[in-house]
Amino acid sequence: MSYANPPASAHRIDDGAHVEGAVHVHAVSPRLLLTVFGCLLVLTVVTVAITKVPLGAFAIWAALGIAVIKATLVLLYFMHLRWDTPFNAIIFVSALLFVAIFISATIGDSNEYKVNYLPPPGSEIQAPQ
Numbered sequence: 001m002s003y004a005n006p007p008a009s010a011h012r013i014d015d016g017a018h019v020e021g022a023v024h025v026h027a028v029s030p031r032l033l034l035t036v037f038g039c040l041l042v043l044t045v046v047t048v049a050i051t052k053v054p055l056g057a058f059a060i061w062a063a064l065g066i067a068v069i070k071a072t073l074v075l076l077y078f079m080h081l082r083w084d085t086p087f088n089a090i091i092f093v094s095a096l097l098f099v100a101i102f103i104s105a106t107i108g109d110s111n112e113y114k115v116n117y118l119p120p121p122g123s124e125i126q127a128p129q
Helices: 028-049 059-079 086-116
Strands: none
Touching: 028 086, 059 086
């Protein structure tokens, strides 16, 4: 079924019941969208600004945290997840949880092998003579 020209019955207003296959339009005010856009711009500036602050090992977590917040704003408002079924929100939160687990496992594992790592001989950068 193509939604390029949906049938007139798809735009029917009903009592809030979900009709499978029907087109559901979410009218979002321009003010809300511009507010979210402004938040995304501010978070982008914050991301760039934290590169100038010496945070040490916390820098990557701060950058990842801001990225997650920005992705959540885009998914909620620009992709209309806020007005979608709760099942899709559960899938989104589960995906974030698994990404966090995988990143944590990778970072934890990288600290284990660096202890035994010996660089190959001759791998040092030598200045031209």
